[in-house]
Amino acid sequence: MKKMLFVFNPRSGKEAIKNQLSDILGIFCGAGYLPSVYVTQEPGDAAKIAEEYGKDVELFVCSGGDGTLNSVISGIMRLEKRPEIGYLPAGSTNDFARSLKIPANLTKAAQDVVSGKSYGVDIGKFGDERYFVYIAAFGAFTEVSYSTPQDIKNVLGHQAYILESIKALGNLKSYRMHLTWDDGETDGEFVFGMVTNTTSVGGFRGLAPKDVSFHDGLFEGVFIRTPKTPADLPNIISGLLLFPEQENKDVIRVKSSKFTVTAKEEIPWVLDGEFGGSVTEAKIENVKEAVTLSCSPEPEKQEEKTAG
Template sequence: MSKRLLFIANPRSGKGQIKDHLADILDIMIKAGYQVSVHITQSGGDATDQTIAQAENFDRIVCSGGDGTLDEVVTGMMKLEPSQRKPIGYIPAGSTNDFGNSLGIDKNMLNAARMSVSDNLFPCDIGRFNSDSFVYVAAFGLFTEVSYATPQDMKNILGHAAYIIEGAKQLRDIPSFRMQVEYDGNVIYDEFIFGMITNSKSVGGFQGIIRGDIGLNDGVFEVTLIKMPRNPIELNEILGFMTGIISDSDMVYAFQTEEIKFLSSDVVPWTLDGEFGGKHDVVVIKDESHAVEIAIE
């Protein structure tokens, strides 16, 4: 009896290149012994809904799109009981593909398709964000609105430059958030312009931002919190840290933890894997170790 595979494709990710490779991708999946059903996403959240509704009918779910598409599939899988979750394959087709790069998934779509049906499954950590989930980054503050506020067509044409162009507009008036942060018995009370909780070797296509020994299934997140600069010297110090020119800064908190809590007097907008994650005054983030299996080479 053939194994069953659901292929969920976002036709708008990247430059819509999935359209040029669809027949070859399906051929690879069929030759790997799968009976394939295809679903083209119709709107935001569609991949999540399809995963929840269809997971029990398939042996594997493979998605093609950006990290946001993968996030939707993982979000759907995380809403199921662990025993109901199925292995996920990922064929990156977005503008940045941070998580695909971290997993070592080939940028060539046909090579990635071969990996997506591999029997080599990586048990990956997934982040719990209150009642939601994320694959590789939860963030607030400077630049975090860029990824979901930047039009898809602009991302397709300009790639990373689109994020930089849109992000530069925010530098005129840097917003800050006064927050209490609790982790591992520690309490920080400070004013931040940016924060990210990550499980990835790059964010926004840029490597070197995240420090420490990074493992995608080590049970901990990498946390980076940037304080509000009070003068140009402090701002230059932050930029030096973020670009790797300096290795340490009193303007930046950087540590690892498996659970962290944020409390603020005002609601703070968050992004989850580059998509809007809502506005919250209380956020609890937990590392759910080895929560899903992702096919790799």
């Protein structure tokens, strides 16, 4: 039988996996895998498990929120020989899963992992040691993703983020910075920025571009200049959501394989919904097709459907 390691976060989302664990393991065994199971004990330990044992298995499956997926891939990125990855989304927003059309139904997602096809997926490198799967962001609302208590997220789900974001409106901070990308640069005051490889951010479509390829070696950057008054920011964001293709002098949208964000003060960053540290210089690089993901249908076909 083929070796598999299955890591899951029992507290993610509304703890739905507890009632489906037997069915999920049955799907894996029925497909010819001999799964070893690890239940996460604390934040970040999935990365340690992935780094230590990932080289010994053919398929590494994880279930949890975006943070759990980030932790697993961060560990796998440190390996020379990387196993295929499967993902069963069980978090509150599941942005990456939404982008790839991975089913929210855990048993259906498990079936896709063992019967679907394998595709290369780009991964982001942040600085020298950190990685992200689909987003690196700073500024307005980003703290909400890692400061919202897990119990509230479990009860309210995606609504928890919306409520906390509304609270954050009254405490916006502006950063003076220098931005560089493959074929351009700019200076100015910015209140928000994100580098993404996704069609969904915070559960919303529109903030990120529709025409996203998950394996083209390019990220999509969106940077919002500081508005004249805090009350203008919701209008800018609404414009992005409702009219994403419309030009806006307060918004910079670019595609690039690399980004550098430099400031005099430390800027706190969020990587896949988790705190990624505070730095004065953030160097972000796209590692093209760094990992192989087993899912269905093919990501490129999903992009065509999304764009249509």
